Amino acid sequence: MPFSLYLAQKTLNWFRNNQLDAPPATIYISLHSADPGVNGINNDVTTAVAGTRGSLPSGNLSAPAASALPGGGYQISNTAPVLITSSALSAATLTYFGVWSAASGGNFLAYWILTTPVGAQPGDVLQFTTGQLLIRGL
DSSP states (O other): OOBOHHHHHHHHHHHTTOOOOOOOSEEEEEEESSOOOTTSOTTBOHHHHTSSOEEEEGGGBOOOEEOOSTTOOEEEEBSSOEEEEOOOSSOEEEEEEEEESSSSSOOEEEEEEEEEEEEEOTTOEEEEOTTTOEEEEO
């Protein structure tokens, strides 16, 4: 999972003895029709598809564990489902998700491609079941 420009800069400045921000109590999930880019603003269809970002309290994330994905590294995953009710203004094909520090605005933290594209239709309930939302760091 690529970290955002914001998180990469914060991490690199940490090496320079700068304080990291307090972790978010809740993370928020955006939906994208293609690569969101390092600032998370590209191809964001969250408002059109769901009206708002999905939320997950940080306490509902697993402890870091070795990743079985190609390239290895470490990952955390959701220990509770993340539900996003679609109020779609139009249908969309979702291919990426983003991770944010706030329900609106906030700091873009990271993103990743969905294993399988998802077609969203009005009224759909989009769900990351337990263990499906992987946040990976190398």
